[in-house]
Amino acid sequence: MNIENLRNLLEEVKAGKLELELAIERLRDLPYEDLGFAMVDHHRQLRKGFPEVILCKGKTIEQIVAISQRILSKGSNLLATRASYEVYKALQPIEPTVRYNELGRIISVVQTPPEMREGILVVTAGTSDIPVAEEALETAQIMGNQVERLYDVGVAGLHRLLGNREKLFKARVIIVVAGMEGALASVVGGLVDKPVIGVPTSIGYGASFGGVAALLSMLNSCASGVTVVNIDNGFGAGYIAALINKLG
Incomplete structure:
Protein backbone atom coordinates (compact mmCIF):
# COMPACT_ATOMS: atom_id res chain seq x y z
CA MET A 1 0.00 0.00 0.00
CA ASN A 2 1.30 3.44 -0.90
CA ILE A 3 0.49 6.80 0.65
CA GLU A 4 -2.11 7.66 -2.01
CA ASN A 5 -3.99 4.39 -1.44
CA LEU A 6 -3.97 4.94 2.32
CA ARG A 7 -5.22 8.51 1.90
CA ASN A 8 -8.07 7.36 -0.36
CA LEU A 9 -9.09 4.65 2.10
CA LEU A 10 -9.23 7.10 5.01
CA GLU A 11 -11.17 9.61 2.91
CA GLU A 12 -13.75 6.90 2.13
CA VAL A 13 -14.15 6.17 5.85
CA LYS A 14 -14.45 9.89 6.62
CA ALA A 15 -17.10 10.33 3.92
CA GLY A 16 -19.07 7.32 5.13
CA LYS A 17 -18.49 5.41 1.90
CA LEU A 18 -16.56 2.63 3.61
CA GLU A 19 -17.54 0.83 6.81
CA LEU A 20 -15.02 1.06 9.63
CA GLU A 21 -14.76 -2.72 10.04
CA LEU A 22 -14.00 -3.18 6.35
CA ALA A 23 -11.29 -0.50 6.55
CA ILE A 24 -9.77 -2.27 9.56
CA GLU A 25 -9.74 -5.54 7.59
CA ARG A 26 -7.91 -3.86 4.70
CA LEU A 27 -5.35 -2.40 7.09
CA ARG A 28 -4.94 -5.57 9.15
CA ASP A 29 -1.76 -6.68 7.35
CA LEU A 30 -0.34 -3.18 6.88
CA PRO A 31 2.78 -3.58 9.08
CA TYR A 32 3.66 -7.11 7.92
CA GLU A 33 2.11 -10.45 7.02
CA ASP A 34 3.42 -13.71 8.48
CA LEU A 35 3.59 -16.47 5.86
CA GLY A 36 5.48 -18.82 8.17
CA PHE A 37 8.61 -18.76 6.00
CA ALA A 38 8.56 -15.00 5.36
CA MET A 39 7.39 -11.81 7.05
CA VAL A 40 6.14 -9.75 4.11
CA ASP A 41 6.74 -6.07 4.89
CA HIS A 42 3.65 -4.30 3.53
CA HIS A 43 4.60 -1.15 5.43
CA ARG A 44 7.85 -0.65 3.52
CA GLN A 45 6.38 1.46 0.73
CA LEU A 46 4.99 3.91 3.29
CA ARG A 47 8.37 4.12 5.05
CA LYS A 48 10.73 3.94 2.09
CA GLY A 49 8.72 4.97 -0.95
CA PHE A 50 9.09 1.56 -2.62
CA PRO A 51 7.76 -1.88 -1.63
CA GLU A 52 9.77 -4.85 -0.44
CA VAL A 53 12.00 -6.37 -3.13
CA ILE A 54 12.36 -10.14 -3.40
CA LEU A 55 15.85 -11.64 -3.60
CA CYS A 56 15.09 -14.94 -5.33
CA LYS A 57 18.45 -16.55 -4.63
CA GLY A 58 18.06 -19.22 -1.94
CA LYS A 59 14.24 -19.27 -2.13
CA THR A 60 12.08 -21.96 -3.68
CA ILE A 61 9.79 -21.12 -6.58
CA GLU A 62 6.79 -21.77 -4.33
CA GLN A 63 8.07 -19.29 -1.75
CA ILE A 64 8.75 -16.62 -4.38
CA VAL A 65 5.28 -17.03 -5.89
CA ALA A 66 3.61 -16.83 -2.48
CA ILE A 67 5.50 -13.66 -1.49
CA SER A 68 4.81 -12.12 -4.89
CA GLN A 69 1.08 -12.81 -4.60
CA ARG A 70 0.90 -11.05 -1.25
CA ILE A 71 2.82 -8.00 -2.49
CA LEU A 72 0.68 -7.75 -5.63
CA SER A 73 -2.53 -8.18 -3.62
CA LYS A 74 -1.84 -4.81 -1.98
CA GLY A 75 -1.63 -3.04 -5.34
CA SER A 76 2.13 -2.62 -5.05
CA ASN A 77 4.66 -2.86 -7.85
CA LEU A 78 6.85 -5.96 -7.78
CA LEU A 79 10.59 -6.35 -8.23
CA ALA A 80 12.37 -9.69 -7.85
CA THR A 81 16.14 -9.95 -8.33
CA ARG A 82 18.39 -12.91 -9.24
CA ALA A 83 15.37 -14.62 -10.74
CA SER A 84 15.45 -17.62 -13.06
CA TYR A 85 13.32 -18.14 -16.15
CA GLU A 86 11.46 -20.85 -14.21
CA VAL A 87 10.38 -18.27 -11.63
CA TYR A 88 9.16 -16.00 -14.42
CA LYS A 89 7.07 -18.81 -15.94
CA ALA A 90 5.60 -19.63 -12.52
CA LEU A 91 4.49 -16.00 -12.05
CA GLN A 92 2.86 -15.63 -15.47
CA PRO A 93 -0.41 -17.41 -14.55
CA ILE A 94 -1.00 -15.13 -11.55
CA GLU A 95 0.13 -11.90 -13.26
CA PRO A 96 0.15 -11.88 -17.09
CA THR A 97 1.85 -8.45 -17.23
CA VAL A 98 5.01 -9.74 -15.52
CA ARG A 99 8.25 -8.80 -17.31
CA TYR A 100 11.53 -10.70 -17.26
CA ASN A 101 14.89 -9.15 -18.14
CA GLU A 102 16.84 -12.30 -18.93
CA LEU A 103 20.24 -10.58 -18.98
CA GLY A 104 19.67 -8.87 -15.65
CA ARG A 105 17.86 -11.89 -14.16
CA ILE A 106 15.23 -9.54 -12.79
CA ILE A 107 11.42 -9.69 -12.75
CA SER A 108 9.10 -6.70 -12.56
CA VAL A 109 5.39 -5.96 -12.43
CA VAL A 110 4.10 -2.39 -12.65
CA GLN A 111 0.61 -2.01 -11.20
CA THR A 112 0.95 1.68 -10.37
CA PRO A 113 3.05 3.46 -13.01
CA PRO A 114 5.42 5.93 -11.32
CA GLU A 115 6.06 9.45 -12.56
CA MET A 116 9.17 9.19 -14.71
Missing part, protein backbone atom coordinates in the same frame (compact mmCIF):
# COMPACT_ATOMS: atom_id res chain seq x y z
CA ARG A 117 12.14 11.54 -14.65
CA GLU A 118 15.32 11.66 -16.68
CA GLY A 119 18.82 11.76 -15.29
CA ILE A 120 20.37 8.32 -14.75
CA LEU A 121 23.05 6.85 -17.01
CA VAL A 122 24.37 3.29 -16.68
CA VAL A 123 27.87 2.73 -18.06
CA THR A 124 29.75 -0.55 -18.41
CA ALA A 125 33.41 -1.21 -19.02
CA GLY A 126 32.74 -4.37 -21.02
CA THR A 127 29.97 -6.44 -22.53
CA SER A 128 30.49 -9.03 -19.78
CA ASP A 129 29.39 -6.42 -17.21
CA ILE A 130 25.99 -5.91 -18.85
CA PRO A 131 24.01 -8.39 -16.67
CA VAL A 132 24.85 -6.40 -13.52
CA ALA A 133 24.14 -3.15 -15.37
CA GLU A 134 20.72 -4.39 -16.47
CA GLU A 135 19.85 -5.21 -12.85
CA ALA A 136 20.68 -1.61 -11.94
CA LEU A 137 18.73 -0.26 -14.90
CA GLU A 138 15.56 -2.23 -14.18
CA THR A 139 15.68 -1.22 -10.52
CA ALA A 140 16.00 2.48 -11.29
CA GLN A 141 13.30 2.31 -13.97
CA ILE A 142 10.61 0.75 -11.79
CA MET A 143 11.38 3.43 -9.19
CA GLY A 144 10.44 6.14 -11.68
CA ASN A 145 13.51 6.91 -13.78
CA GLN A 146 14.23 6.96 -17.49
CA VAL A 147 17.64 5.31 -17.72
CA GLU A 148 20.13 5.59 -20.57
CA ARG A 149 22.69 2.91 -21.46
CA LEU A 150 26.33 3.39 -22.45
CA TYR A 151 27.89 -0.06 -22.72
CA ASP A 152 31.36 -1.42 -23.52
CA VAL A 153 33.37 1.81 -23.12
CA GLY A 154 36.12 0.61 -20.76
CA VAL A 155 39.70 1.80 -20.38
CA ALA A 156 41.02 -0.58 -23.03
CA GLY A 157 39.56 1.89 -25.54
CA LEU A 158 38.91 5.25 -23.87
CA HIS A 159 38.03 6.89 -27.19
CA ARG A 160 34.71 5.04 -26.95
CA LEU A 161 33.92 6.78 -23.67
CA LEU A 162 35.11 10.20 -24.79
CA GLY A 163 33.12 9.89 -27.98
CA ASN A 164 29.98 9.74 -25.81
CA ARG A 165 30.91 12.42 -23.28
CA GLU A 166 27.71 14.39 -23.96
CA LYS A 167 25.78 11.54 -22.34
CA LEU A 168 28.06 11.80 -19.30
CA PHE A 169 27.58 15.56 -19.04
CA LYS A 170 23.79 15.35 -19.45
CA ALA A 171 23.24 12.76 -16.70
CA ARG A 172 22.46 13.68 -13.09
CA VAL A 173 23.64 10.36 -11.62
CA ILE A 174 26.01 7.88 -13.27
CA ILE A 175 26.31 4.19 -12.45
CA VAL A 176 29.62 2.69 -13.60
CA VAL A 177 29.79 -1.11 -13.78
CA ALA A 178 33.25 -2.63 -14.23
CA GLY A 179 35.17 -5.80 -13.51
CA MET A 180 38.86 -6.60 -14.06
CA GLU A 181 40.80 -3.71 -12.40
CA GLY A 182 37.68 -1.49 -12.13
CA ALA A 183 39.42 1.65 -13.38
CA LEU A 184 36.47 3.04 -15.32
CA ALA A 185 34.73 4.41 -12.22
CA SER A 186 37.71 6.65 -11.46
CA VAL A 187 37.97 7.79 -15.08
CA VAL A 188 34.31 8.80 -15.19
CA GLY A 189 34.58 10.36 -11.74
CA GLY A 190 37.39 12.57 -12.99
CA LEU A 191 35.33 13.85 -15.93
CA VAL A 192 32.01 14.85 -14.38
CA ASP A 193 30.58 17.00 -11.58
CA LYS A 194 27.87 14.57 -10.52
CA PRO A 195 27.61 11.49 -8.27
CA VAL A 196 29.26 8.36 -9.66
CA ILE A 197 28.19 5.01 -8.21
CA GLY A 198 30.79 2.32 -8.85
CA VAL A 199 29.68 -1.28 -9.14
CA PRO A 200 32.59 -3.75 -9.15
CA THR A 201 31.78 -7.01 -10.90
CA SER A 202 33.19 -10.49 -10.50
CA ILE A 203 34.33 -10.53 -14.14
CA GLY A 204 38.08 -11.12 -14.48
CA TYR A 205 40.94 -13.58 -14.21
CA GLY A 206 42.69 -15.10 -11.18
CA ALA A 207 44.11 -12.05 -9.41
CA SER A 208 40.82 -10.17 -9.77
CA PHE A 209 39.72 -12.40 -6.86
CA GLY A 210 36.09 -12.52 -7.96
CA GLY A 211 35.69 -8.75 -8.02
CA VAL A 212 37.76 -7.85 -4.95
CA ALA A 213 40.42 -6.14 -7.10
CA ALA A 214 37.80 -3.93 -8.77
CA LEU A 215 36.15 -3.23 -5.41
CA LEU A 216 39.41 -2.08 -3.81
CA SER A 217 40.28 0.01 -6.86
CA MET A 218 36.96 1.84 -6.70
CA LEU A 219 37.12 2.29 -2.93
CA ASN A 220 40.57 3.85 -3.31
CA SER A 221 39.55 6.13 -6.17
CA CYS A 222 41.39 9.45 -6.31
CA ALA A 223 38.43 11.01 -8.15
CA SER A 224 36.08 12.92 -5.85
CA GLY A 225 32.42 11.99 -5.96
CA VAL A 226 32.84 8.25 -6.50
CA THR A 227 30.97 5.97 -4.12
CA VAL A 228 30.86 2.19 -4.29
CA VAL A 229 28.40 -0.65 -3.70
CA ASN A 230 29.15 -4.33 -3.20
CA ILE A 231 30.43 -6.71 -5.88
CA ASP A 232 27.79 -7.45 -8.55
CA ASN A 233 25.20 -5.40 -6.62
CA GLY A 234 23.38 -3.81 -9.52
CA PHE A 235 20.20 -3.61 -7.47
CA GLY A 236 21.87 -1.55 -4.75
CA ALA A 237 23.33 0.84 -7.30
CA GLY A 238 20.03 1.32 -9.10
CA TYR A 239 18.17 1.90 -5.84
CA ILE A 240 20.51 4.58 -4.49
CA ALA A 241 20.73 6.22 -7.92
CA ALA A 242 16.93 6.50 -7.96
CA LEU A 243 16.91 8.09 -4.50
CA ILE A 244 19.60 10.60 -5.49
CA ASN A 245 17.81 11.48 -8.73
CA LYS A 246 14.59 12.10 -6.81
CA LEU A 247 16.19 14.79 -4.63
CA GLY A 248 16.69 17.54 -7.18
